[in-house]
Amino acid sequence: MVTSLPRSKTKKQAAGPAAAARKKPTLNIAMVGHAFMGRAHSNAMRQVNHFFDLPFEVVPKVVVGRNLERVEAAREQFGFEEASVDLDAVLARQDIDVVDVATPNDTHGPISMQALRADKHVMCEKPLAMSLKEAKAMAALAAKGDRKVGLWHNYRRSPAASLAQRMIARGDIGKVRTVRAVYLQDWLASADAGWSWRNTKAVCGSGAHGDLNAHLIDMTRFLTGLEFVEVCGAMETFTKKRKDGAGKSRPVDVDDALLFLARFSNGALGSFEGTRVAPGRKNHNRIEVSGEKGSIVWNLERMNELEVFTYEGAEDARGFRTIMCMDGPHPYAANWWPDGHIIGYEHTFVHTLADFVAMLKGKKVFHPNFDDGVAVQAVLDASLKAAETRRWVKVPG
Ligand SMILES: NC(=O)c1ccc[n+]([C@@H]2O[C@H](COP(=O)([O-])OP(=O)(O)OC[C@H]3O[C@@H](n4cnc5c(N)ncnc54)[C@H](O)[C@@H]3O)[C@@H](O)[C@H]2O)c1
CATH class of the missing domain: 3.40.50.720 (NAD(P)-binding Rossmann-like Domain)
Structure with missing residues (x-):
């Protein structure tokens, strides 16, 4: 970074x-x-x-x-x-x-x-x-x-997500026990929503799963440093045919929603949900990581904020606090505006490119790279198989 x-x-x-x-x-x-x-x-x-x-x-x-x-x-x-x-x-x-x-x-x-x-x-x-x-x-x-x-x-490179990674890595919430992650959208909730390449397996491999759960899997690996060990899941295609731009009815052969549970390399547990049929949810990409000493929540829809809970201070005054992640010490923040001036979705792409370009000089390795992509794909394939076969599946290491 x-x-x-x-x-x-x-x-x-x-x-x-x-x-x-x-x-x-x-x-x-x-x-x-x-x-x-x-x-x-x-x-x-x-x-x-x-x-x-x-x-x-x-x-x-x-x-x-x-x-x-x-x-x-x-x-x-x-x-x-x-x-x-x-x-x-x-x-x-x-x-x-x-x-x-x-x-x-x-x-x-x-x-x-x-x-x-x-x-x-x-x-x-x-x-x-x-x-x-x-x-x-x-x-x-x-x-x-x-x-x-x-x-x-x-998404890894929103300042708040990068800060969450830094805090988890230095032990602020202790050993990670549970991860709960959802990526919810609603653009396919209506049966009238049109068919596109995103509805056909031959072009995209899976539906909400590869589209949205891929981000959750990457974010989980990034935030926790943990690897997925085994998964089980369920999926559904609620609308099986949609009309293309010419009005022709086309089959939908990918999931509208895929939910899965996971076990991680340190014994932690996780739940994941990727869906494009959750009315009212536009780009609700949220992950909560709970450790022995606290919890951290990142939510794309409030991407300049990080919610953190730790057992500090008087017992009757405890609760989640919100860190505004656009001050000088926060990742990437000083490259933009004076303290407190918020940024948006497009900035995460600028950060990604900045880090990649910086690493073209020298021997540092950029993440996520294709090896990280393999790890994400291993989880995607295993959880798709688990949902298809309705059983726990080991994630190939
Ligand atoms: N990182 C993210 O947050 C994010 C968000 C959306 C999409 N994506 C990913 O980005 C990729 C593209 O998605 P998109 O939303 O831009 O799709 P899109 O349909 O908006 O655009 C696809 C583009 O690819 C072109 N194209 C299609 N087939 C091609 C081919 N064989 N050769 C050359 N050009 C071709 C199309 O003409 C179009 O310009 C997908 O893999 C998707 O999963 C990532």
Whole structure:
């Protein structure tokens, strides 16, 4: 992680970040895919040197897609220098340093591996792969060379989540006993909601599970440092057919909701719920970690705050307290605004990119990388199997 800069340095940066950045070597990024995540990633590319002191100047060089007219519109809006529909030609270029994979799940493996073979660094969207087997192949290929790889599990890098990790690691809540995590959305609650690639197994592997539980699994590993040992679960598809954009009825062969229980390497227990059919819940990504001495709660919908309970002070005055996580000592906070000025969803992508770019120089390893993606995929596959077979399943180590 790029640790927060001391105040004095932040001021220096503010004096002339653009001028300072121009003197640095450039890091040219080719981004594949240009819709939701393409917008989020390219925004990060344009912001990152403005707020972080990095060894490279990040250049949104080429945006790659399948339809030239749409790619050209994305180039114009997102600020790339070039647009292309020829990934092979882009990967053959010597001046491309990083390939950013912002496409649907079934393309993560093929595009990332093609980029690694072309000797590029790779940042890939989550979930890493369609299966554990594919994830392992990706990680094995990454391990062969010296290119760096990362995954866009951006929530890790909200200041509050990073602070929670720091507090848990230093023992503020003691040994972890339980984790309860939910990621609740409602955009598929109505049977009238349209069909998309997110409803088809061949493109995304699973539904709410790979989409939302992937984040919960990554966040749990990040916060607690624990590995999942075994899981059991249940899932349901409540709406089995949806209409596509042309009005054609299409089958839905992925879960609307998947819930699972877990046992961890230290004997701790966890409960997880990923759903896209919880009316009223928009992006309710919340995790509560309880230890022997206290509890910590992170909630994306209140992402600048961290709730903490510890057994301190007078007995009659105890309760959860709320830490506003945008002061100088908090992770990433000093890179932004004076104390207390809150940030949002898009900043987590800037932090992710900042840390990745910082680690391109030197020998440090970026997390989450493809090995972390393998660990997440192992839990995803095991809990999907557990839900399908209605039994406990060991998570392959
Ligand atoms: N980190 C997060 O918080 C987060 C949030 C949303 C989505 N995601 C992940 O990001 C990925 C993309 O999701 P999205 O929401 O941006 O999807 P999207 O449908 O909004 O955009 C997908 C883009 O990929 C392009 N595309 C599709 N197939 C392609 C192919 N074969 N080659 C080149 N381009 C192709 C599409 O034209 C489009 O530009 C998914 O894997 C998803 O799980 C992550």
